[in-house]
Amino acid sequence: MSWTKKTLVLLPIAAAAVVAAIWWSGELPSDLNPQQTRPTLVIAEHRTARLQALYQLQPKLEAELGVRLKIVEYPAPPQDYFTKLVTELRAGNAPDVFTVPRDLQVDDLAAAGYLANLTADVQAWPGYQQLPALVKTLTRASFDEQVYVVPSIVAVEQLYYRHDLLTAAGISTEQPKDWQDLLNRSRQIKQQMGQFPLMIPAGLTWGMGSYTEGFRYLLASFQDYQLLSTGNQYQLNDDAVRQAFGFYQTLVQEQLTPVNPLLNPEPWVIPKYEMFPKGELLITTCGSWCKVFDWGPGSRNPIANVDTSVQTWKFPSADGGEPFALASVVYAWAVNAKSRQQQLARQLVLALGEVDVALAYAVKLGNVPARLDAKEHPDFIALDSLMQDHALLTETRALRTTVGSNAMMAGVAQASEAVLTGRANALQAQQQLHDYVVNVLGAEMVEQQLAKTLPLPAALATEVEKN
Missing domain, CATH: 3.40.190.10 (Periplasmic binding protein-like II)
Structure with missing residues (x-):
């Protein structure tokens, strides 16, 4: 069965949303100040703990990539977040970079044409080799086995x-x-x-x-x-x-x-x-x-x-x-397929997949970094009892879903x-x-x-x- 970029009906339990192709127009600089003339990437985030982590990481990410991050706060409950995300993708107002709450939602978004194909980017990324085999599988859409998200943390x-x-x-x-x-x-x-x-x-x-x-x-x-x-x-x-x-x-x-x-x-x-x-x-x-x-x-x-x-x-x-x-790839990072800042957005999601970023989120959210080399990071000890959960990553199970x-x-x-x-x-x-x-x-x-x-x-x- 072949699924291509087509209009689908996404069916959250509470409400349905029709998927369609979208694009985001980047923000124009208001003056010639060097800081403001940097390219702007719009990134969606939600929930207090996640927002705290991103604001903490923002200066580092901006300096590394030479960009200005505009953080858009979305509703906190996961289902409300996802409903708003799909609505804005449909309307053409979605950010350049956003998260997919759970791995089982990747197929619908990818088949609808929302997500940029990150296969080449991820496979050339050194962090890819540090992902457990199951986590790699859960980043791919089942209908074409292409990679559409960069994992950061795992439940x-x-x-x-x-x-x-x-x-x-x-x-x-x-x-x-x-x-x-x-x-x-x-x-x-x-x-x-x-x-x-x-x-x-x-x-x-x-x-x-x-x-x-x-x-x-x-x-x-x-x-x-x-x-x-x-x-x-x-x-x-x-x-x-x-x-x-x-x-x-x-x-x-x-x-x-x-x-x-x-x-x-x-x-x-x-x-x-x-x-x-x-x-x-x-x-x-x-x-x-x-x-x-x-x-x-x-x-x-x-x-x-x-x-x-x-x-x-x-x-x-x-x-x-x-x-x-069991393992679930939660809140993996994705690139809007119609972002005008494709190259920078792809660089950003790879940066968000680095261990120091994953640890900042994991500590606040009670999950574990997706990468196995996280245990070598000096801040890994901050996970405390969660280090035992991280050790289970190579033996966890999951059930793949599709569209x-x-x-x-x-x-x-x-x-x-x-x-x-x-x-x-x-x-x-x-x-x-x-x-x-x-x-x-x-x-x-x-x-x-x-x-x-x-x-x-x-x-x-x-x-x-x-x-």
């Missing part, structure tokens, strides 16, 4: 659990080896502590997070499953999808997860910011940012001694494989909501996901060959198979 995602409380209750904190082990541990927590043991995000109001922070973990639990077929189609008929919904179904039916908060307008607030700090929820999926933003000293409801009180497990496998951590990823994620949100509310069992939820994606993207984007149905793992079978 490493695992299970986070209350080590202090489980230890006090005499419950094992050993790494769960598979789904059954995790479910048995959850059942023990519920029985002994009387609290909800485990949350994996799901439902409509969590939006794209129902996939990125939830369903993605379950799909990645299968050693041989990939979300995309060799023909670049979504593999939604695979039995791994049914079993993933079966895991949700078990959590709901055995009351191992808090359902009502997941149906709220902001479903992350009660479980992550209230229940987990209070010890009313013991295990949740989360990422390297969580000990900073979710439970760190400056968070809404900080956990005392968070680095020791909260620890991590890799996510256990479903089929006998090794437990794993229409927002439709796929919207389908996951809807189907998982049906499981949460008891309106669908695992097989019905799988069918709902399949039908939604076909209706939005067309049957040609979904692999239609039915996979052989495999028995559910013993830990899931009892209740799921009844329904």
